[in-house]
Amino acid sequence: MMEERSQGDHLEGSGDCAAPSRREVRRESRRDAILEVASASFLENGYAGTTMSGIAAELGGSKGTLWSYFPSKDLLFGAVLDRVTDAFRQQLTLTLNAADPIETALTKFCTKYLTKLTVPQSIALHRLVIGEAARFPEMGRIFYERAPWKTQELLAGYLEAAMDCGKLRRHDSFAAAQYLTSLCIARSHQQLVSGVIDELPADRIREEVDHAVTVFLRAFRP
Amino acid sequence: MMEERSQGDHLEGSGDCAAPSRREVRRESRRDAILEVASASFLENGYAGTTMSGIAAELGGSKGTLWSYFPSKDLLFGAVLDRVTDAFRQQLTLTLNAADPIETALTKFCTKYLTKLTVPQSIALHRLVIGEAARFPEMGRIFYERAPWKTQELLAGYLEAAMDCGKLRRHDSFAAAQYLTSLCIARSHQQLVSGVIDELPADRIREEVDHAVTVFLRAFRP
């Protein structure tokens, strides 16, 4: 039942200096599996509500193995947040088409933004980060830089260009970006994170975005 | 060393049907002391970070007494949030002077609003409520109704009147109120709750408010 190892060796030796031996690969994928399970648990149950034993059980593995990857709950939590905020940022591949008329471009952008921001997973992440910010100060900073700041900076670039073309009144572009994103979430985000409502239906998203963009343009058009 | 009780009896019997006997008074003040200590601890350390034993110790009393007032940690937490959100709402005695020009009235209102909202105590309350909203669903709802909703409704009333006078363009007044409060916190609140910054200096508050009111009026003036 043994296949020739030479095949594997050949692949391994194919010009790559950092040897990704089978063990390394396996280790990496195991680590990933742990983070997957842990992310789900932390997002669903919060920090205190998540147990290491529970994660180990769900993984099917033993506790010793889990500890060999993450020697403490805090470290695991850190790794989870790192991964989750990163995924959050990546999924938020926001596009601003300079060819579109400004109202269209902003509407598209805001729709994607609000859609992403209001799914239960995002709300859970917000709750987790904000709830633990006092106990894990670094984490809050990292999250802020990766998610809200990044988004606003992207938007600010577009707005800056629009100001240069005279399509928008001149103003601190980063502040303007903060105003637009804030207008988008003005009516619903507080209710979502407080648990007053659970989700934002698509038609309400469209409505909120339309109003937000209208208000924004009324204030920022030359 | 015993003074005559008849004095106390006289006071007690002075026409009040609901007898506030010394015991009742004492009980009430003890309950208050407990809530005071517990509030501080929950706000500073979060739900999981607060221990019943710690509260009892800080009170100087015994655990039995604490449990005789609040038979479980959950119930104590509920009472604390009730008290704290109520206090929050009361301290936010926002005034809108209909005699002032609209820009002045809104600037005054927003300054008070943002000042109150950015002190560390408010940030701690936000973190607590949002962080535990998933585990204590009722609580999130109560908080939302008492604090953000109440404020926005008050503001909406003023805006509605201003619209009636033709000082503002006609629009859903509650939505307009949400937009104004949102513009006030647009630039700093996220950073505060994430722990990127700890406080908002007075001059920055003034700046944020001025900009927010300007943007708002540009969008909502007829």
Next chain:
DNA sequence: CCATCATCGTACTTTAGGGTACGTTTTCGC
């Protein structure tokens, strides 16, 4: 094939903390 390293299963230790029990002391109502 064999040495090695990872994983598994499981049992264990330890600590924290919610909650209880109870005898003693203080306070209060009358």
Next chain:
DNA sequence: GCGAAAACGTACCCTAAAGTACGATGATGG
């Protein structure tokens, strides 16, 4: 004053959960 109710002090129970130990059972690399 006296009896009842509340508060105190303290020791205790019990469970959950972080983290450890270790021998058995694989998988990997040479």
